[in-house]
Amino acid sequence: MRILHTMLRVGNLEKSLDFYCNVLNMKLLRQKDYPGGKFTLAFVGYRDESEEAAIELTYNWDTDHYDIGTGYGHIALGVDDIYATCDRIKAQGGKVTREPGPMKHGSTVIAFVEDPNGYKIELIQTKTA
């Protein structure tokens, strides 16, 4: 078995694709409209789905906002240089909600950014300096 994707419902697909593709530098792997169900699915990620899990952005045509609630935590991305990445995200107008640094109660260097829907994306420093 392997993880194929994580699905997030988004209120604005254009803004969400702009964030995941132009700010987080993911590729739009595939997109399809389902007129019968009045929704669109857009899969984004860094590698082909045969190699790596993707994020499935689900846009319901009649819904422009979701309450995320208290259960959702984050999706984590590994980055080579978390400080430079956060600076670039801020320069592009992205929202860094937790500046990079060692996590509380631990040593892993993390940061949090927020997507246009309010979902938290964790950045984790994966290269040791």
Ligand SMILES: C[C@@H](O)C(=O)SC[C@H](NC(=O)CC[C@H](N)C(=O)O)C(=O)NCC(=O)O
């Ligand atoms: C290791 C990395 O993938 C993490 O996600 S740890 C981040 C850390 N998580 C928690 O503290 C979980 C418990 C918390 N009570 C919760 O329910 O979220 C975290 O969020 N640290 C915050 C920080 O600023 O370091």
Ligand code: NI
């Ligand atoms: Ni995490």
